[in-house]
Amino acid sequence: MTRLLLALALLLGIAPAAHAEDGYDLWLRYRPLAAAPRAVVAAQAAAILAPADPSPSLRAALGELDRGLAGLLGAPPPRATTPRAGALVIGTPAELPRLTALGLPLARLGDEGYLIRSVTLDGAAVTVIAANTDIGLLHGAFAWLRLAQTGARLDDLDMSSAPRIAIRMLDHWDNLDRSVERGYAGQSIWDWWRLPDYRDPRYTDYARANASIGINGAVLNNVNAAPDMLTPRFIAKAAALADVFRPYGIKVWLSVNFASPKVLGGLPTADPLDPQVAAWWRAKADEIYAAIPDFGGFLVKANSEGQPGPGDYHRSHAEGANMLAAALRPHHGIVIWRAFVYSADNAEDRPRQAYSEFKPLDGRFAANVILQVKNGPVDFQPREPFSPLFGAMPETPLALEVQITKEYLGFATHLVYLAPLFEEALDADTYAKGKGSTVAKVIEGRLDGHALSAIAGVANIGSDRDWTGSDFNQANWYAFGRLAWNPDLSSRTIAEEWIKQTFTTDPAFVAPVAAMMMGSRQAAVDYMTPLGLAHQMATGHHYGPAPWVGDLDRPEWNPTYYNRADANGIGFDRTASGSDAVAQYAPPVARRFADLGTVGDDYLLWFHHLPWGYRMASGDSLWNTLVSRYGRGVDAVAAMQRTWAGLDRYVDRERYAKAATFLAIQHREAGWWRDASIAYFQSLSKLPLPPGARPPAHDLDYYKALRFPYAPGH
């Protein structure tokens, strides 16, 4: 007995390296429970009662319950054919007619929601996981396993849940050569070359992970789309992935290049009003749906950063989108059209341009078009105000696009928990229909009564063994999915449940790690772009600070465009005396942003140009405050290091060491951000550092000379 236990321990622990805690299992770890929680789970999973001839989706649900319980308890539960005490009963009423008598309130759960309830069934105390569809059951199974993994009570459950947003999507910026734009976790997980023949088991694990948090769509390829994606060879590859994902309720979508009819079809034009062009797209849509009957639709980046689009033919975005929508409509497909549009030829302040372009098109889009808007009006900065398009286009379903990969937030190695950023965006109040007109309500379709609704996260997933380049980046994928399902969840709740599943339920670990995660985004704001600064990153790869750069071809690519720093002061006047970007917001919001008394520190320099000596509410000068904010960010990372250093006994050696190493990198780079930024701004302000502030480690020329020719993701 002892020998076997030893063997067991050894096999779990030291033996082959493949079995190390390498992060592959994500939040679906299912490690053996300690005695007390084990008893709790075992009592409510004494057996599984399920329909006799399960569909692929229900098989996936049952497989996950078996896998999870085998991990947590040591063995999967036996199957039961009649209710018995402690059984998990999983099925739709159609599949398990004995559930009908329970009168479960399934009507409002739709096609994806689920209900979990402790009931008495045929005299036995059981837990029922019910839904209207087998996909709903799959979501319910994952929800029950989440409860089991996080130490919840399981004997008196009564919960139901349905997604508030219909399309919950990961956008992969993956190229066909397997490079990933803004990817920091290895190559694309899509092994295009060996698809469609080889279906890497990892694709199934990807689908499991997404289904567990409710993600139901994946755009497989980069929005800077290669026309080749629409060739028969690549459609077949996408179809193979769709086959893998289908049981998990995940649809495949594709980014398309607007010039495809020219490049692939040999047509002389891609003009959306040309009948041949429309016919080409109709035939292409038919071809795709023949291979992928449940294909989601097209994501389009048009007339943006060099991509072709309807503007090449003097057509509007609506004319372009509607032509594609007509091709997809017979198949119930959807066009997601990106509003991320700005132009070097446009002298208008960049954060104003998307609104100026799209607002007049409100009401002009076909019924199966969604306009996808980034959370902020610039580009995934550590902090931005919400985009003024939210609330401004009531006739158009708007999707929210956030970036899960950390292009501007330290790449893979900085620990920055993004849920507070996502939450800040979702909770932002547009005042479009009075107070409480949050971005969340806009994108849920609730504010303006749209049936279509969508949210997209630019994926941080790659071929790295840990999927996302670090274990903590997994939390951002997780949080995106959880918030997409329910925008009302709190960042902290999500952090805690993620920590419990990913590491341990021990409160001595959960509490400090949750606190560390919760503060991490503000830390990044502080050491990179405090007080409303933005886009201060180095050119192209966006790695590290370069606030001095002002010589790029397009004015709005330059950090100096955003900081407007000179001898007198810093910040961008976007009030009526400046670019008047504030005017694009609803009046209460515009007033708040325009008024120095109400704008607050977070957006101060986004909306205002101020002298270095400007007195902050604290009484200190802007200059001194700016310097101290950088330092506060660095200090916060040092505090994160100290927190983590005290937690080694709760974490396996491999993941502990990796996070510790990455925090050290983050601390070094936070210091670099601080020092380089201060060195530059001091060269303009000519002001002394506030008392006690450490001078930059090097002179400005040192920072200006740094080059990173092989920075990833570019």
Added chain:
Amino acid sequence: MTRLLLALALLLGIAPAAHAEDGYDLWLRYRPLAAAPRAVVAAQAAAILAPADPSPSLRAALGELDRGLAGLLGAPPPRATTPRAGALVIGTPAELPRLTALGLPLARLGDEGYLIRSVTLDGAAVTVIAANTDIGLLHGAFAWLRLAQTGARLDDLDMSSAPRIAIRMLDHWDNLDRSVERGYAGQSIWDWWRLPDYRDPRYTDYARANASIGINGAVLNNVNAAPDMLTPRFIAKAAALADVFRPYGIKVWLSVNFASPKVLGGLPTADPLDPQVAAWWRAKADEIYAAIPDFGGFLVKANSEGQPGPGDYHRSHAEGANMLAAALRPHHGIVIWRAFVYSADNAEDRPRQAYSEFKPLDGRFAANVILQVKNGPVDFQPREPFSPLFGAMPETPLALEVQITKEYLGFATHLVYLAPLFEEALDADTYAKGKGSTVAKVIEGRLDGHALSAIAGVANIGSDRDWTGSDFNQANWYAFGRLAWNPDLSSRTIAEEWIKQTFTTDPAFVAPVAAMMMGSRQAAVDYMTPLGLAHQMATGHHYGPAPWVGDLDRPEWNPTYYNRADANGIGFDRTASGSDAVAQYAPPVARRFADLGTVGDDYLLWFHHLPWGYRMASGDSLWNTLVSRYGRGVDAVAAMQRTWAGLDRYVDRERYAKAATFLAIQHREAGWWRDASIAYFQSLSKLPLPPGARPPAHDLDYYKALRFPYAPGH
């Protein structure tokens, strides 16, 4: 008890996906043994007796024994402090003085060899693993574990082994952006961006795998070398890898760009005779050795395929190599200079050019220069005659370079076991000093009395979970290492020991799989380039057939250059009536190749241009024979598929399915090779297919039109 066994089974089997048989463990799998072999191993590993204060290398050896025995037996053996029955005693006589009395013959084992012997020590029957160094002990530990894993008798051992070649090296063609030239297994395993901070545990597993087969060097970067590799940032990254590899006896080497003094140093020239250039390289060498005290040296591709070199300054390869050698000499470093040189400006037949260039330089190289010669005179074709440089430069240590990655052999998905190719190269008789002057003897230094000796394999390793893009490609890495250690090993023996460690020792599996592997290289020759054809692959990426291509800038890049096919016949006349490449071989070899009666089928069209109607020894025409050889290759792959299909019960599901899928790809592509090649050659010969031969599936234009824009590795 039963419940625990069940738990054990579950934990080994179904539970989390991370624990699937994903190929990560390579041949170091250490899965639990069945009862009978378990008893054999347990009896000889009842305890481990080792020196009290082990060095890092000995710690690695002991760690591996613990890991291996924990896997095989369920628990690692206890440590003993005095000999006891069944103990494994591991140490050098210096570390374990009690070994001295055994009078073990260690003198000839050098710094890397080992001895394993069953002896009586202080009255106890034990197994001794002894060596002169702790690296030798590490090799011995791996050798003993190989015996244990392959089901050898362990109670009466008396073996010793020392490497026959001093430098046994993997050449990684890995770029600093993590792409891999001719890599088909994902990205570079070197995560340059996060080095030197983050030392991925995978680096240690890489070192373990290499040490287990005796590889003792790694060139980290592509021979098409980026100058940036020699910047301080990248030297620090290389040093971190060297730190990881050092306990495993593996030295780090770097490919260098000959123009580095210009590109990095700002010098006006890279002329090797310029004192400033020499001084730059000396300083750079000093800088590298300060970071990596045991740095191996430089690998140089110069004046080849666009790379800079001494020829840019009208200096010879010897002048270039010797300048670098002088920089390394104070540190005992070595220059490995590649002989893979050919020129578009040179009208000489390509396989003659390296000989013409280097043969006159024999005796002109410094003492710490090795000339690295590819096995054949062209470029890693499925089959080539040996390079005429072997045996032709007695004053110069020659290294053999083979390609483990399968640039011209179907990429990752074709099952082609390369040991027979390596063996064919090693066993080739140069007749340089009479019969028996094999390539192996040349590169071992035995033929000409050189102390320096080296062999290099272009690695097939990448970030893919299975390391090499398929489980069977692991055998090529394994076989390279084993043959580098001992060129006399047979391909079949290596295949069998690899199969036993990687899959199972069951003879019902080992015998058919070994047979399948042993025939696989000839199959590839037959379906790609039968009868001595070469370089018929598509341009650039080398994926698939393109024998019709004749319009490339450089004549010797064209398949038509090699096949010389026209209405009258096919093949390249390299006898005295043609390019006279045969004259570069020793007379007995030259006569054999030049004579149609002795050249044999394998090199027939390499050396001879023959009419389509030429009568083969079989009596059949060349045309009919050519067609049937293509078909034989396709049929051989079909037979491999049938073999594998019968073996599913011996292999886990994941690895079984992967190999089955890849064999299906291989069969389809073998058919494509056959059909496209026949379609083209028939367009010239105008001859009917032999009776029973299936016509090509498509017409020639179909094959010519195929394009593969995202083919990997290019």
